[in-house]
Amino acid sequence: MAQAIVVGGGLAGLSAAHTLLERGANVLLLDKQGFMGGNSTKATSGINGAGTRAQQDAGIPDNAKTFFEDTKKSARELARDDLIAVLTGRSGDAVNWLQDKFGLDLSQIARLGGHNQPRTHRGGAQFPGMVITYAQMERLEDLAVSDPNRVKIKMKARVSKLLKDESGAVIGVEYEHKGKKEEAYGPVILATGGYAADFTSDSLLKKYRPEYYELPTTNGDHCTGDGHKLALAIGASAIDLEKVQVHPTGLVDPKDPEAKVKFLAAEALRGVGGLLLDNTGKRFVDELQHRDFVTGKIWENGKYPIRLVLNGKASNEIEWHCKHYVGRGLMKRFENGEALAKEFGLSPDVLKKTFEDYNESVRTKKDPFGKKFFSGEWKFDDFYHVAVMTPVLHYTMGGLEIDAESRVIDSNGKPIPGLFASGEVAGGVHGANRLGGSSLLGCVVFGRVSGDSASAYILQTASAAIEKAGGRLGAIAGQLGAPKASTSTDIPKEEAKKAPAPASTSSSSAGGAKSISKEEVAKHNKKDDCWVIVGDDVLDVTEFLPDHPGGEKAIMLYAGRDATEEFDMIHERKVIARYAPKATIGKLA
Template sequence: MAQVIVVGGGLAGLSAAHTLLERGANVLLLDKQGFMGGNSTKATSGINGAGTQTQVENGIPDNAKIFFEDTKKSARDLARDDLIRVLTGRSGDAVNWLQDKFGLDLSKVARLGGHSQPRTHRGNAQFPGMVITYAQMERLEDLSVSDPERVKIYKKSRVTKLVKDESGGVIGAEYERNGKIETAYGPVILATGGYAADFTSDSLLKKHRPEYYALPTTNGDHCTGDGQKMAMAIGASAIDLEKVQVHPTGLVDPNEPDAKVKFLAAEALRGVGGLLLDNEGQRFVDELQHRDFVTGKIWENGKYPVRLILNGQASSEIEWHCKHYVGRGLMKRFESGEALAKDMGLKPEVLKKTFDTYNAGVKAKKDPFGKKFFSSGEWSMNDYFNVAVMTPVLHYTMGGLEIDPESRVVDSKGKPIPGLFASGEVAGGVHGANRLGGSSLLGCVVFGRVSGDSAAAYLLQTTAAAVEKAGGRLGSLAGHLESKPASSQPAPKPASSSSAPSKEFTSADVAKHNKKEDIWVIVNGQVLDVTNFLPDHPGGEKAIILYAGRDATEEFNMLHDPKVIPRYAPDAVIGTLKK
């Protein structure tokens, strides 16, 4: 079967690619970054699913209808019912698919803001977005090596234009790779993400929400609305481009408080019982309200800095996240309420009164801010606390290309553009005015699979029609649909860690290389020169720079499987640590 072009290597594109392969189509995946994964790897709370096996085992009475109603309410009645039905109706199957096909642990389930039932799934360790995305990414890269005729992956390949035929259908894409413009032919699935980091000259963000333009963002610098712009240039319709979500809890780095890019504080931190306090030590909002509501209350209250505070019990429930944030200097641990009050510039009795008032509300199930769902356990000054300073951040763009329930991109007249599909954040109309936490990964998987199904069916239909029209001249058709890149060599096999250089370095040697333009780190006894890898790191440069000239083993092992280095950065290994 001929190929489908997938533009974007995040979870939406990967889910589409795997679905295409299941349906018998070949895949050419083009990603403009040097490392796939996109923002999907940063998702920290989990993936929603209604009616899953995990929920059944935990006695949670959830179903697609309840999830539909929660999503519609969150969307402020601006999302399209047909797309919500696809998202929620296929949610349980999406979670099951991830567990069955990729062997993922999604055995924990939590309730996030705006959800009437616990339905956000994650495993016991690591960020769920990273775990889910890496599983798909590694499987696809293995296939590109073992079966390069079926799977081709071209990184650092920026798609610049969609190619149309005389009838207006999309038949391919132009992309820039190795300094050359190449053309690939086949139906196209756009999975390029949103525009919440679109600070370019033709910024969709500045055009549609100029008041948000100066806010920090959680998005990588690749989120510049490429897919939306290319599709609109050939007549695609866009919807809800002004609907931009500002997440209430971006982590403020005390050493770089004005940084444009912020790390997100997982909504799960509030889901396990974290409280938001202003600079007077007072609560001002139901922490589990919708994201836009909490953001609005932060701005309305206006008493900064705002802190997210987890007591001992909440910290233990999400210990891995806290340890990670503390390790990155984004969260601080206090051994008592008195120590915390001192750091906040408050008298201990002020903080104690806030805790006592909250405890009374929990006991009476009557919170002054309308909170309905509480974690067990009392707040006490004789406890330890993990604390971080919060700020609202640009996070997600609900607007995007208008699609139908089959993920087909439609034109201004509402008619599908032949050969063009969209999935993930590039598509609009799914979440309305506000997206629920946990539905980002879900949207990627659900509509990734829908777009893969639709594109495979379209490819089969057009191939059959063309063969019939050409009187059986299949060879000519196949030649038209195949990619014509400058090089079609299969991806090289990952280097083995055993092939690392044998040169030895001391810790003192490594410590000398502690600047962005010359940066070494130690990971599991290996010495890595990561200077050239910095721009490609999916977690951003800061995550590596923090450990410049130091041993990053503990932090690395918290986030990554050991095979990540030989697979993705074998050339960075320059030797071993001298014992």
């Protein structure tokens, strides 16, 4: 089958690419960054799914109908029913696909704000967005090596134009790669993300929500609405571009409180029972309300700083997140209520009263702020994890108008042939407010839908060409066809022999590696000269900093220091040899 072009290497683009390969199409993936993953790797709460096997095993009576109703309510009646039906109706299958296809653990299930059932799936460790995205990313990279005729990946390739034929159908892209302008041909799937970091000269954010323009963001600097602008330039229609989600819980770094880019405090922290307290030590909101509601209450209350507090039970349930945030200096642990009160600058009696009032709500199920779901009573004699919160730009619900087949719609209400969109670039799915856990879901569901639709489009256009050519069927079929290949994205046994061998946990394990002292590493602690220690290896990550999907700051926190514990919490050691093979410069003395 002929080639399809996927623009964007986040979870939506990866899911589209794997689906195209399952359907027999070839894939060219173009990403403007130096590393695939996008914002998908940062997702911290999990992926929603209704009626999954994991829910059935846990006895959770969820279904697509209930999920549909929750999503429609959160969307403030603005999302389109047909798109919500696709999102929720295919959600269970999406989670099962990830588990079956990529062998992922998604057995832990939480209830986030706005959900009437626990349906947000994650595994026992690491950020679920990173686990899910890396699994697809590594599989696709291996296929690009083992079967380069079917899979091509080009990084730092910026698409500048969508190409159309005389009929108005999209037939490919123009892009810049390694200083050259190139063209590629085939139907196009846009999976370029949103515009919640669009601080460019033609900013969609500034145009549609100028009052949010100065807020900090959780998004990488690649989220500048590129796909929107490409499609709008050829007559595509957009929907709900003013619908920008401000997440209530961005983590404030005490060392850099004005930082423009913030780490997100996973909604799961509130899902397991975390409380939001103002500077008087009191609650002011149902912590499990919709994101826009909680954000509005933070602004309305106005008693800063706002702190997210987890008791011992909640801390244990989401231990990995707490350890991660503490390691980054974004969260503190306190061993008792007196220490917690001191952090607030309040009398212990104030916090005791807050906890007693909350416990009364737990017992009576009558909460002054309307909370319906509780995770047990609080004790003053306990340990706590605490972080300062601020609202942050997080997600753009608006985007290109699509239909239920992920086809991009033009200004006349008709699909643009050959152009599809999935993930955050597509609008109309979430209405005025997205539910937590539905970003990864939207990427997987509509990534798969767009892959299916693009595959069908290739077959339709090929059939039309063959029919038109009549007696030249054989010749044209030969031109359109690719060498016979597996319709699965699993690496065939015969191809596995050509696939790259599993990476060593150290790329400097060979004898004679340079010996470097901790004192020497400590001298290299600047952005233009950055070394870190991982295990027994010393890495020079200076050149890798701009390409790190978590942003430069995530590495700079450990510049000149031992980053082993933090690294091992997030990555497997093999990623060093895979993604930064030249970084290892020696062994720790």
